[in-house]
Amino acid sequence: MAIGAQYLPDAEAILSHRQDNGGDLWATADKRLIKGAPFSTLECVQYLLELGMEPDDPVLQAATELIFSTWQPDGRFKLAPQGAIYPCHTVIAAEVLCLLGYAGDPRLQKTFCHLLDTQYKDGGWRCNKFSFGRGPETEYANPLPTLTALGAFRHSHHLNQTPALDNAVAFLLRHWTIKKPIGPCHYGIGTLFMQVEYPFRGYNLFVYVYTLSFYARARRDARFLEALAALQAKTVNGQMMVERVVPKLARLGFCQKGRPSALATRRYQEILANVALDA
DSSP states (O other): OOOOGGGHHHHHHHHTTTTTTBSSTTOBTTOOSSOSTTSOHHHHHHHHHHHTOOTTSHHHHHHHHHHHTTBOTTSOBOOSSSSOOOHHHHHHHHHHHHHTTOTTSHHHHHHHHHHHHTOOTTSSBOOOOOTTOOOGGGGSOBHHHHHHHHHHHTTSTTTTTOHHHHHHHHHHHHHHHHOSOBTTTTBOOSTTTTSOBSSSOSSOHHHHHHHHTTOHHHHTSHHHHHHHHHHHTTEETTEEBOOBOOGGGTTOGGGOTTSBOHHHHHHHHHHHHHHHTTO
């Protein structure tokens, strides 16, 4: 699928930011790939793919090489030249590379093994960074990195085959019941979570239901069905309405707040197709 004519202005706008952070391809001069949100390297690659840019486009091929240049022999990704490497760094790089079509690459196979080897006791993935201090809630894994990890694994042969991923799904379904902020980074399910954010960036209802819909363990669970029903209530005439978008993306046509989005609706239709697998 190529970028449709109606989305070319959005693609051009995203490309216009590719040197904003001091380097090329939305990176900083010292290759920080997650700095400059919402126009960081890993985010902009996802936007362009969402708009229909082919992974073999020269821009995305160059971005792919840049992302892989941060891969470490143990399977992690070092997205900044200094500082600790956290699971949230590895999972987002892995998911983006999977979206680019590299799930079968030997390097990502190593990454998948690393993630399975470092899964936290409650089934999720947990960063040992306590910006909010320590408390009982920080004994949980971090929901968003866990969801992102499942977003990467859905492209792999592990999907619905590896029991450890069922544990990750179970952790996220428990959070639907817990709701309160958990994990060292305090991810909660509240007012902001329940707003449809698009494109997928943070921890919110839309990406939660979308990602979990690929997992049979989730689709059979009443908590997932509750979340799905909440998402369905957000639609108007079968179209997904965007309730929240980061302000710097507000002028892009494919994700305008308060309006239906054809591309968001396409993701919603994927959810319905996944759910129909169990019908």
